[in-house]
Amino acid sequence: MMRVLLTNDDGIGAEGLHALRRALGDVDGIEVHVIVPDSNRSATARSITTRSPLSVEEVEMDDGFIAYATDGTPVDCVRFADLGLVGDRPDLIISGINHGSNLGDDITYSGTVAAALEGIVLGIPAIAISQQGSAQEMGFVPGPQFEFGVAAAFGAELVRMLGETPLPAETLLNVNCPAGDPDGIEVTGLGKRLYNDELRLVGEDGDGRRRYQIYGFEPSFEDEPGTDLAAVARGRISITPVHFDLTDRDGLTRMRGWDLDRMFREVLAGAGSA
């Protein structure tokens, strides 16, 4: 049996989570465990809870399935699974279905993608899956309407496929499903977001304290073919392979040409005279 951890960042009450859990129930040869935040932790990225113990509550679903709800972050949920809360460590992490897209530069803020990243940091292959809002919003703050049928079926199919042909442990798949009937599936690279946020003063408290809104303005994107943003904008399911090697290889080569000995002498001389 392949052990699958299902988690999310929208919390135990999220419809997308339950749609995916039901779809995974039809996949043969897997054992599904659910560890999720007890409420919405969207945009918490890779934050972890280090300064206090975490609470865990068993929550019975309407079909009798027992899920675990924690007051931790999405990454904490993956750590719980890795450390044995529900038995042996998982063979695969699947995170979602997120309520709203996780595209391009946005993924670095995403709790959904962060949980999947934690999988590959720990050597466990992972899938993050997100659903565009029904109004086809291209921003990351969706409206209230979602249809999870296609994303749930696609997530189940991916898990079935990876059961036969495993992903390399250092790879995560970031999946985004467009609203409506999709037009196809495309393998993509991460696109470029254009954040149109502005500094908006929303109040003055009179004691020298001001309040600003700096997020929530509708973003746009560079519409470049081959990117996740372009694929979803055209109604196609996007799959982006992502890894965690943050080292800039070109930069490494360039910087190895720097005169580090000279810099080091300058630093020592400067430190001596300070």
Ligand code: MN
């Ligand atoms: Mn979310």
